Amino acid sequence: MIFTETKLKDAYCIGLEKLEDDRGFFARTWCRREFREKGISFNLVQGNVSFNKKRGTLRGMHYQAAPYEEAKLVWCIRGAMYDVIIDLRPYSETFKQWISVDLTAENKKLLYIPEGFAHGFLTLTDNTEVFYLMSEFYVPGSARGVRWNDPSFQIHWPAEVTVISEKDRQYPDF
Structure with missing residues (x-):
């Protein structure tokens, strides 16, 4: 696995180290030892899949409040998405900053x-499928979000949002 630091403290873009031959390739997508070598303690408890029928579907910006804060490892296994994260840790030097990463089935990042x-994404193709590994169980009473177009963050979305849940549309300003 190839870890690349992002401009947000403690967030990483991860590339696959492919072992290729005439059959295709093999690569690790998770390794506790490699994560620990980077100083990341990621306790896996749950795996989730999100299937999105239409291009322009926005999901987010979601997080869980303490004491159920969750780390995620996100991978686009079909289609393409514009993935966005916002650092909401008040003590962090990158507080309220965001980044985006294009995750696609082709680039395998x-x-x-x-x-x-907070985490959210906009699908760039129809039939986009996303696989998540989670460090915490989903706790409905701890689920929170910030609005995808909150002026506090000024996130640039690369395409029109055409599908969004009412819940995600109604989050208050930060």
């Missing part, structure tokens, strides 16, 4: 999102 970050 993964994004490690630390606890205390």
Whole structure:
């Protein structure tokens, strides 16, 4: 696995180290030892899949409040998405800053999102499928979000949002 630091403290873009031959390739997408070598303690408890029928579907910006904060490892396994994370940790030197990463089935990049970050994405193709590994169980009473177009963050989305849940549309300003 190839870890690339992002401009947000503790968040990483992860590339696959492919072992290729005439059959195709083999690569690790998760390794506790390699994560620990980077100083990341990621306790896996849950895996999730998100299937999105239409291009322009926006999901986010989601997080869980303490004590159920969750880290995520996100991978686009079909289609393409514009993935966005926001550092919401008040003590962080990158507080309220965001980054985006294009995750596609072709580029096979993964994004490690630390606890205390909001996460969301916009699908860039129809039939986009996303696989998540989570460090915490989903706790409905702890689920929170910030609005995808909150002026506090000024996120630039590369395409029109055409599908969004009412819940995600209604989050208050930060």
